[in-house]
Amino acid sequence: xxxxxxxxxxxxxxxxxxxxxxxxxxxxxxxxxxxxxxxxxxxxxxxxxxxxxxxxxxxxxxxxxxxxxxxxxxxxxxxxxxxxxxxxxxxxxxxxxxxxxxxxxxxxxxxxxxxxxxxxxxxxxxxxxx
Amino acid sequence: xxxxxxxxxxxxxxxxxxxxxxxxxxxxxxxxxxxxxxxxxxxxxxxxxxxxxxxxxxxxxxxxxxxxxxxxxxxxxxxxxxxxxxxxxxxxxxxxxxxxxxxxxxxxxxxxxxxxxxxxxxxxxxxxxxxxxxxxxxxxxxxxxxxxxxxxxxx
Numbered sequence: 001x002x003x004x005x006x007x008x009x010x011x012x013x014x015x016x017x018x019x020x021x022x023x024x025x026x027x028x029x030x031x032x033x034x035x036x037x038x039x040x041x042x043x044x045x046x047x048x049x050x051x052x053x054x055x056x057x058x059x060x061x062x063x064x065x066x067x068x069x070x071x072x073x074x075x076x077x078x079x080x081x082x083x084x085x086x087x088x089x090x091x092x093x094x095x096x097x098x099x100x101x102x103x104x105x106x107x108x109x110x111x112x113x114x115x116x117x118x119x120x121x122x123x124x125x126x127x128x129x130x
Numbered sequence: 131x132x133x134x135x136x137x138x139x140x141x142x143x144x145x146x147x148x149x150x151x152x153x154x155x156x157x158x159x160x161x162x163x164x165x166x167x168x169x170x171x172x173x174x175x176x177x178x179x180x181x182x183x184x185x186x187x188x189x190x191x192x193x194x195x196x197x198x199x200x201x202x203x204x205x206x207x208x209x210x211x212x213x214x215x216x217x218x219x220x221x222x223x224x225x226x227x228x229x230x231x232x233x234x235x236x237x238x239x240x241x242x243x244x245x246x247x248x249x250x251x252x253x254x255x256x257x258x259x260x261x262x263x264x265x266x267x268x269x270x271x272x273x274x275x276x277x278x279x280x281x282x283x284x285x
Contacts, residue, residue, distance in 0.1 A: 006283070040173065040177070041169070041170065041173055080173075080176060081173060111180070112176065112177050112180040112181070113180060113183075113184070115177065115181075116157075116177075116180065116181045116184050116186070117184075119155065119157065119181075119281040119283070120153050120155055120184070120186065120281075121153075125281055125282075125283075127282075127283065127284055129284065130170075
């Protein structure tokens with residue numbers, strides 16, 4: 001099965017972000033394809049490398065980065081939602097004249113078209129949200 | 131076009147060039163939340179407008195508190211947030227021809243179709259005549275519309 005995953009909630013506040021990760025990992029372990037994970041709304045906050053949770057807790061952005069490395073997973077953060085919430089990569093930093101960037105390893109910033117395209121190409125688009 | 135900055139417009143143009151050929155799916159955007167208080171409605175509308183550029187069949191569904199999104203005469207000045215409600219009028223220009231509003235959700239909130247903004251599209255197959263975009267449907271019709279759609283996006 002070809003899945004696409006949509007994550008609409010931020011890390012640590014809402015279980016949707018954890019469930020999306022667990023679903024994606026389980027699907028990949030069972031040999032399914034996950035063609036893209038798209039982060040929208042507060043979900044874009046899953047993609048900042050500046051996150052520093054207490055040591056005895058899970059590290060949500062790092063967990064995604066590692067999964068992306070292992071499975072060549074495409075992690076896409078919506079540019080419009082990211083701009084509103086201060087999630088920035090090098091290109092966005094330059095274009096908007098910001099003094100820093102914070103995108104986590106394995107994530108990329110792109111447009112909403114990536115979500116629509118994933119919906120067209122996948123057999124199932126699975127949403128994790130409120 | 132009042133959906134954001136110029137950059138977003140350019141992005142939208144790029145998407146036009148990237149659009150998929152061949153596969154046409156039925157996308158249904160399901161809106162269940164009030165327009166203000168959270169930004170799900172605003173960002174949901176942005177997805178629908180971008181998505182309409184992809185040569186897919188796009189329809190909108192408004193139910194539960196989502197019916198408030200289409201209420202006419204919204205004014206956000208007192209809460210200091212952006213009043214994006216005029217953007218709904220762009221739906222018709224973006225080739226969205228079906229906007230379904232659940233009757234039971236309206237009635238439970240003391241609303242009727244007369245309380246909603248008037249949304250229209252120009253029908254290219256009928257000499258560009260302006261036609262109403264909003265269709266008030268029953269809960270069971272809504273159920274059928276949802277089950278006949280291929281891709282559901284809930285906001």
